[in-house]
Amino acid sequence: MMATADIEPGEIIVSVPKKFLICNETLQKTYGQHPLNMHQLLALHICFLKRDPSCWWRPYIDLLPSHFNTMPVKYPKILADHLPASLKDEVSQQMKKLESDYTTASRFLKSRNMNESVTYEEYEWAWLCVNTRCIHMSTMDATAKGGNIAMAILLDFLNHSSTAKIESGFNVRTQCFEIRTITPYKKGEQIFINYGPHDNLAILREYGFIIPDQNDFNFVSLDKEVWSLFDEMETTRTSQLKKAILEKEGDYSIKKHEISFRLLSALRLLAIDGANSRAALDQRYLEWQDTILGETDIISQNNERRVLIMLKSLCERVIQSSSEEKLELSKITEEDIIKYDIHNYALTFVKQIWRETEEIARLTVLDIEEKLGQIF
Numbered sequence: 001m002m003a004t005a006d007i008e009p010g011e012i013i014v015s016v017p018k019k020f021l022i023c024n025e026t027l028q029k030t031y032g033q034h035p036l037n038m039h040q041l042l043a044l045h046i047c048f049l050k051r052d053p054s055c056w057w058r059p060y061i062d063l064l065p066s067h068f069n070t071m072p073v074k075y076p077k078i079l080a081d082h083l084p085a086s087l088k089d090e091v092s093q094q095m096k097k098l099e100s101d102y103t104t105a106s107r108f109l110k111s112r113n114m115n116e117s118v119t120y121e122e123y124e125w126a127w128l129c130v131n132t133r134c135i136h137m138s139t140m141d142a143t144a145k146g147g148n149i150a151m152a153i154l155l156d157f158l159n160h161s162s163t164a165k166i167e168s169g170f171n172v173r174t175q176c177f178e179i180r181t182i183t184p185y186k187k188g189e190q191i192f193i194n195y196g197p198h199d200n201l202a203i204l205r206e207y208g209f210i211i212p213d214q215n216d217f218n219f220v221s222l223d224k225e226v227w228s229l230f231d232e233m234e235t236t237r238t239s240q241l242k243k244a245i246l247e248k249e250g251d252y253s254i255k256k257h258e259i260s261f262r263l264l265s266a267l268r269l270l271a272i273d274g275a276n277s278r279a280a281l282d283q284r285y286l287e288w289q290d291t292i293l294g295e296t297d298i299i300s301q302n303n304e305r306r307v308l309i310m311l312k313s314l315c316e317r318v319i320q321s322s323s324e325e326k327l328e329l330s331k332i333t334e335e336d337i338i339k340y341d342i343h344n345y346a347l348t349f350v351k352q353i354w355r356e357t358e359e360i361a362r363l364t365v366l367d368i369e370e371k372l373g374q375i376f
């Protein structure tokens with residue numbers, strides 16, 4: 001969407017009246033009381049609108065995307081196999097959710113004795129339309145199950161920028177869903193909104209694109225690597241003991257020039273050793289707790305050195321696997337692209353994800369080396 005005149009900070013850029021929203025109220029008028037959540041029913045409704053050539057929403061429906069081939073959930077195996085492990089897991093959960101929503105929606109149609117049924121392909125398309133384009137109504141509605149979301153014509157043609165600043169929500173006074181920009185625009189510039197503080201993996205999973213330049217929210221998850229390091233370095237008993245102390249797995253991540261506190265905490269715990277009595281070990285665990293509570297920064301210089309060496313080795317593994325994945329992706333040929341109907345952008349996006357992953361790991365290695373040089 002483009003500015004047709006200069007836009008000042010604070011100006012409303014879109015205002016969609018309630019009657020142009022496909023929201024819980026619209027659906028209740030059509031379907032009455034129903035057991036579906038908003039995403040399930042909106043997708044079903046969009047399927048019916050798409051089928052009806054004379055429907056009032058036709059001009060809008062005709063502008064919806066024809067395919068979602070840049071979204072990982074639609075990637076053929078030859079490409080999906082090369083997604084980062086954390087994204088692979090999330091995409092498989094998204095696929096399961098889509099399938100179970102389709103089953104629930106089909107059951108609902110049967111229960112209503114509606115003659116129409118929808119195919120999985122139709123439902124998948126509509127479900128992804130909702131996923132990539134819905135808005136979150138700011139007003140609470142207890143009857144809207146699974147989040148009060150809606151489809152809003154016009155404003156769903158606004159693209160995302162992580163630097164765009166906006167305020168949005170349903171204005172009860174004007175009965176319109178409004179978006180106000182805090183960022184100014186010059187006539188002729190593209191206007192953006194902000195879909196949220198997402199890293200490129202999340203943007204790719206939910207919307208099927210990535211930010212090509214700097215995305216400050218990018219990070220590399222080391223969840224799986226850290227957890228397996230406990231098993232590699234400890235006996236089964238101490239590995240279980242230390243994992244139990246951490247209580248919850250996950251959120252072990254690195255960003256450009258930033259190591260997450262949870263990652264440091266996990267590695268500091270793993271780096272505790274050398275205690276030759278139970279009492280000495282308990283003392284170390286107490287010191288570790290002090291670092292969690294912020295009472296002390298580190299357990300000891302020695303512990304910190306071991307943390308950095310372990311992290312460096314994890315980063316080197318990430319660099320290695322990124323290079324391997326990039327090599328495998330470079331082997332996907334033009335013939336494969338045609339044979340498996342791979343969208344060109346999809347391949348570009350996955351390659352970029354690995355380049356970014358590698359860059360974050362390389363920068364972290366450099367930071368670690370500098371820190372190691374400062375430890376005596």
Ligand SMILES: C[S@@+](CC[C@H](N)C(=O)[O-])C[C@H]1O[C@@H](n2cnc3c(N)ncnc32)[C@H](O)[C@@H]1O
Binds near residue numbers: 063133
């Ligand atoms: C709410 S729609 C925005 C309008 C969309 N471009 C259209 O023409 O229908 C969200 C979709 O737009 C695309 N999109 C949004 N922001 C983008 C960006 N910064 N770069 C590339 N594609 C973007 C993605 O395909 C995303 O799934």
